[in-house]
Amino acid sequence: MTQWHPHPDQLVEFAAGSCRPGISIAVSVHLHYCSRCRQALSELESTSAVLFEQQAPAPVADTAFASLMDRIAREPAPAAAPEPQTEQRFPRALAALLPESLDELDWKQPMKNLRVTRLMKDDSGLIVGLHHMKAGGRVPNHQHRGEEISVVLEGGFSDRLGSYGEGDFIRRSGRDTHSPQADAHEDCLILSVVEAPVKLTGPLGWILNPFLKA
Amino acid sequence: MTETSPAAQQWADHLEAVARRQDIPAFEALFNHFAPLIKAFALSSGLHRNGDHLPDELVQEVMLAIWRKAASYDRHKAAASTWIFTIARNQRIDMLRRLRKHQNDLPADDIWELEANTELFGEVRQSRVQEQVRSQLSELPVDQRQVVAKVFMEDKSHQEVADEMALPLGTVKSRVRLAMKKLKLSLEGLDL
Ligand SMILES: [Zn+2]
Numbered sequence: 001m002t003q004w005h006p007h008p009d010q011l012v013e014f015a016a017g018s019c020r021p022g023i024s025i026a027v028s029v030h031l032h033y034c035s036r037c038r039q040a041l042s043e044l045e046s047t048s049a050v051l052f053e054q055q056a057p058a059p060v061a062d063t064a065f066a067s068l069m070d071r072i073a074r075e076p077a078p079a080a081a082p083e084p085q086t087e088q089r090f091p092r093a094l095a096a097l098l099p100e101s102l103d104e105l106d107w108k109q110p111m112k113n114l115r116v117t118r119l120m121k122d123d124s125g126l127i128v129g130l131h132h133m134k135a136g137g138r139v140p141n142h143q144h145r146g147e148e149i150s151v152v153l154e155g156g157f158s159d160r161l162g163s164y165g166e167g168d169f170i171r172r173s174g175r176d177t178h179s180p181q182a183d184a185h186e187d188c189l190i191l192s193v194v195e196a197p198v199k200l201t202g203p204l205g206w207i208l209n210p211f212l213k214a
Numbered sequence: 215m216t217e218t219s220p221a222a223q224q225w226a227d228h229l230e231a232v233a234r235r236q237d238i239p240a241f242e243a244l245f246n247h248f249a250p251l252i253k254a255f256a257l258s259s260g261l262h263r264n265g266d267h268l269p270d271e272l273v274q275e276v277m278l279a280i281w282r283k284a285a286s287y288d289r290h291k292a293a294a295s296t297w298i299f300t301i302a303r304n305q306r307i308d309m310l311r312r313l314r315k316h317q318n319d320l321p322a323d324d325i326w327e328l329e330a331n332t333e334l335f336g337e338v339r340q341s342r343v344q345e346q347v348r349s350q351l352s353e354l355p356v357d358q359r360q361v362v363a364k365v366f367m368e369d370k371s372h373q374e375v376a377d378e379m380a381l382p383l384g385t386v387k388s389r390v391r392l393a394m395k396k397l398k399l400s401l402e403g404l405d406l
Contacts, residue, residue, distance in 0.1 A: 008391065009391075012366075012390060013371055016303070016367070017304070017322070018365075018369050018370055018374075021311075028326070040400060042296075043343050043400060046347065047344075049293065050351065052251055052295065052367065055254040055367065056254060057250030058253040058269070060253055064274070065249075071278065072281060093324050093327075096320050096321075096324040097320070123319065
């Protein structure tokens with residue numbers, strides 16, 4: 001059971017489908033690990049369904065049902081993709097962004113203990129990427145700017161605000177400074193969602209803006 | 215255990231009839247009830263402003279998806295109206311994103327997985343939450359109800375609702391949270 005969760009406001013926006021795409025990916029990945037948030041989401045979706053049913057209905061054309069049935073008769077249903085039989089390494093929302101092997105990704109290595117790679121940029125300017133910290137590795141103290149979300153995928157790490165393991169959803173906003181250190185026994189893989197960097201800042205720019213295209 | 219309402223059971227029965235024997239009268243009953251709601255849902259997000267035909271197109275896409283996915287509906291996992299709402303939400307997300315012509319976005323079904331989200335819940339429990347929400351909604355103060363309707367139905371973030379209603383962001387957030395508390399959602403127990 002994870003200890004760190006999305007903010008309830010984020011779950012509300014996720015349930016309604018209005019949260020930024022990058023954040024919705026992070027929330028989806030967290031849900032894979034967290035039954036408590038899945039239950040909260042189910043309640044929010046149930047609430048939405050009530051509001052959905054209480055809307056004033058907007059009439060559709062009398063012919064709408066007939067033309068739908070025509071289309072069903074004409075268009076064969078696409079073959080359903082076979083469900084994967086084996087347990088996948090990563091939740092579906094993340095797996096959809098990844099190649100077969102993590103080695104195929106374009107990793108940058110700003111320091112000995114840390115590798116980063118960028119997976120996508122959403123239409124709101126959020127960048128979704130991965131951080132990979134070597135077991136026991138520490139990243140020097142730095143400050144974040146803007147919103148940053150991390151979801152631990154494998155292993156764990158700690159900083160002065162807490163320690164985090166698989167599935168934990170960590171929200172950081174500007175001004176938080178920290179010096180994360182990966183757990184000693186295992187490499188730590190983290191999904192990160194950050195505001196698109198504006199510019200490199202100082203010697204630690206790589207950490208602040210790890211997904212800047214070099 | 216609370217019984218689910220007759221209407222809720224009826225929609226679940228219809229979905230099962232569609233899944234088992236492609237029952238057209240059952241599908242038509244679902245269409246007659248839900249199509250006008252899907253269209254209202256499309257209009258509330260302003261889809262029609264991108265093209266007059268889009269709300270009707272969303273209705274067709276969602277009802278087609280219901281026809282095709284009915285076999286994956288499991289009444290032990292979800293209330294029928296919640297399942298249909300989630301399909302409508304996902305299709306609307308995809309349609310709105312296609313309009314923005316953004317290349318990188320994942321299909322909504324990859325992010326909002328219909329199956330995974332409801333595994334521990336079930337129709338009876340969802341229906342109980344729905345009953346509770348139904349009875350409490352009418353008790354909400356108008357200002358909370360308005361904000362909740364916008365945040366849940368109109369594809370607007372808290373910030374966008376705040377901008378539109380000329381309210382501070384904090385006011386929108388606190389109205390939503392007060393409403394969640396009155397609706398007795400367990401979300402209220404999360405770290406507010
Ligand atoms: Zn959680």
